[in-house]
Amino acid sequence: MTGFGKGEAALRNKKITVEIRSLNSKQLDLSLRLPAVYRQSEYEIRNLIARTIQRGKVDVFVTVESQAVETSAHINKEAFEAYYRQIADICAGNRDLAGVHADALVIQSILRLPDVVSTEAEAIPEEEHAALLAAVEAAAAHLDAFREQEGAILIADLLRRVELIEQYKTEVVPFEKARTETVKARILDNLSKLAVDVDRNRLEQEMIFYLEKLDITEEKVRLTNHCNYFREVASSEEGAGRKLGFIAQEMGREINTMGSKANEPNIQILVVKMKDELEKIKEQVLNIL
Structure with a gap:
């Protein structure tokens, strides 16, 4: 089911924002985008979201706004000074290089040398880690609430x-009764045109047998039962989407059988209308967990 949820957590100099968007899908397809510093928490974030969201194409975006200047890069002073002294000694012993050691280009070159600048992956503080998970839980909860609200509207539409x-x-009922008389009249009319002797008792038996084949009482009873069961499941069970889909299939079988037995244009029109509503039900059921 589609939905959107947002969670925020504020620290002294940081603001963590988590946004979750979901689209319909048969399984859980989770895509997670977060800053590199939070990669160590990816497993926990995925578990938190999976506990709330069972299926759907889910995109999670984690951003952090920092008010303080922070960097994970560090200059190794000892290595920098060692390189600098070596360059200065070389320049001091060569008149052509005198004064070059003071040039800014030399400093930039030293910064590119091995072991001068290092980047350390530091563990995030426990307070920040807890704030991140709290923001994820809040976003998942808001998404779940959004989907529940949408689900209630969807269930009402299905019912x-x-x-x-x-x-x-x-x-269908009045047309069904008129259809019986129409079929009888058509059979008798066709027989009269044949100009042959007919055994009336046998004719009555065959006519009853024929009309029983066209009877849709059983299909209507089963369709009523399926509709009642659909309501029961929709109003009382969690995660009922798959089961509602199965019930809709059974409803379709009864409606199709009614159509094949109809043998009457007005009944066929009503069957088409039932099929139209049923197709809309099948489409919407895919949006229910």
């Missing part, structure tokens, strides 16, 4: 469409 399907199923 409304289930009601429409049942309404269309009820509208």
